Amino acid sequence: MIACALLAVSLAVGAIGTAGALHTDKLSSASDNGLDGQDAQEPAYTSSVVIQDSTMTENQEAQALQQYATISQQTAVNVALNEIPGTPGKVELENENGNVVYSVEILTSSGNMDVKVDAGNGQVLSIDTNNED
Structure with a gap:
């Protein structure tokens, strides 16, 4: 019974550690691409008429x-x-x-x-x- 409780605690700690590692990976990948978690779309405004981008001249x-x-x-x-x-x-x-x-x-x-x-x-x-x- 004590062995089962220790196994459950070990699994929980391992899961928390894995989640923390995933969160850290997301943060580092955001800073690697220069965005630091922010969306850097230009322009910063939205007009009343929005269309799809085109490939025309x-x-x-x-x-x-x-x-x-x-x-x-x-x-x-x-x-x-x-x-x-x-x-x-x-x-x-x-x-x-x-x-x-x-x-x-x-x-x-x-x-x-x-x-x-x-x-x-x-x-x-x-x-x-x-x-x-």
Whole structure:
């Protein structure tokens, strides 16, 4: 009877040790891939119009995305300028990891800004500095 109790305790301790080792392996694999347990998807926003990524060229994709946009390119520019005053530059309708957005470049006194405007509802989703050009 004592032998059975000792065997049960040994099995329980072994199971806890195995579970701990599995948990440690998951943590180390997350840090090995550089994510440290966090999802690093870009972009960090979600638009009101979400589609699947495609393998089309940029020009083909821009034409195909027109069917999903419910605001015009000019509206996207106006929305971006209301958020960031400056001189509008290049405007593109893009698929950003499934999010249909207008990318509006605006030249300001502090540099180029890239404003992402939701192509479905006209909300500003993201503003990034774009001083690589």
